[in-house]
Amino acid sequence: EVQLVESGGGLVQPGGSLRVSCAASGFIFSSYWMTWVRQAPGKGLEWVANIKEDGSEKNYVDSVKGRFTISRDNAKNSLFLQIDSLRAEDTAVYYCARSGSEIDYWGQGTLVTVSS
Amino acid sequence: DIQMTQSPSSLSASVGDRVTITCRASQGISSWLAWYQQKPEKAPKSLIYDASSLQSGVPSRFSGSGSGTEFTLTISSLQPEDFATYYCQQYNSYPRTFGGGTKVEIK
Numbered sequence: 272e273v274q275l276v277e278s279g280g281g282l283v284q285p286g287g288s289l290r291v292s293c294a295a296s297g298f299i300f301s302s303y304w305m306t307w308v309r310q311a312p313g314k315g316l317e318w319v320a321n322i323k324e325d326g327s328e329k330n331y332v333d334s335v336k337g338r339f340t341i342s343r344d345n346a347k348n349s350l351f352l353q354i355d356s357l358r359a360e361d362t363a364v365y366y367c368a369r370s371g372s373e374i375d376y377w378g379q380g381t382l383v384t385v386s387s
Numbered sequence: 388d389i390q391m392t393q394s395p396s397s398l399s400a401s402v403g404d405r406v407t408i409t410c411r412a413s414q415g416i417s418s419w420l421a422w423y424q425q426k427p428e429k430a431p432k433s434l435i436y437d438a439s440s441l442q443s444g445v446p447s448r449f450s451g452s453g454s455g456t457e458f459t460l461t462i463s464s465l466q467p468e469d470f471a472t473y474y475c476q477q478y479n480s481y482p483r484t485f486g487g488g489t490k491v492e493i494k
Contacts, residue, residue, distance in 0.1 A: 330481045374433055
């Protein structure tokens, strides 16, 4: 059974940093692109970033370029999102997702709240 | 960026009704479109990929069609567990983009 479990969310002050993680199991992690999607409270889904199987290619939505860094550790079946220079508008549930082209499995999400 | 526009933004329907949701892309995306279902306070669930292929385990009352710029998600006979918000997403180009969502409510 594919499982994706996010962790690392929390309350952070504007300008701060946070690293959210995703532990994957039930599939060959190193064979899949992985994706982060976020959802602000009461809003729709926003694609944030994805990373190739071996980490050699990364893509980001413009609004996070230069502030967010996606990475992975295939030896530990883990996906990460380093979030720097946090803004109020980054407040959201962050979902980890397995993707080929489309997303097929989603984690349960971790809430990041940016507030002073 | 490719803009994805869903209509309607919400609808009310009864159990057993046929429901159709439309998703339009601002430029052609071939068949690189997925549909997701999200229930309140839950993670999204993947329903359809490549515009018309059902993900494993998704009931056959769900179907998708379209190519280019216009796509539809159809629920042939709405069931109580289908009341949720539905999103389309294009994966033709970066950044991947989602539609704004269609909330399906009980009439």
